Structure formats: C-alpha cells, structure tokens
Amino acid sequence: MLLSRFFKKTESVVVPFSSQERMIEEQIRGRGLDEPQVIEAMRAVPRHRFIPEAYRSQAYEDCAVSLDLGQTVSQPYIVGLMTRLLDV
Helix, strand or coil: CHHHHHEEEECCEEEECHHHHHHHHHHHHHHCCCCHHHHHHHHHCCHHHHCCHHHHHHCCCCCCEECHHHCEECCHHHHHHHHHHHCC
C-alpha cells in the first residue's frame, strides 16, 4: 500500500513516523529542552510501547496518559525535564 511508507505498525496501533519527531520538536525543544542527551533519550525510547493499547493513540500528545489502577505516564515535557534534571 502506498501509505505504508508513511506509517509504521506498532502492535495493533498505527503510529505516524513523524509523531515522535513532532513531539520532540514541539514539546521538548519548543519548551527549551535542547540538551543533546535529552533529545537522544526521547528519540531512543518508543513511548507508545509503555502505553496500554486502549490509550496508545495518545502516546505522543501533550498530556499525561492513563495507565491501569489510576496511574499515569507523565506528559512528554515532564519526562524530558526529569531526564534533564537527572544530569546523567
């Protein structure tokens, strides 16, 4: 299929290739987190793999995402900020 070049299949959810890069540019770099180590970490970790299938379409949005039992995965900016503050 022609469109398959622009999307990747992840489990049962299709994620546009640009979702992670758009998240990095808009939510991470766009808010001043431009340290190479932070960008590299955000690029290396496939965020959608840590999100339950029912919420996976929200993986790269600018919001916390629900997990089971009332827990959440923090929004991408907060994850990036915490990564920067670890200073590793």
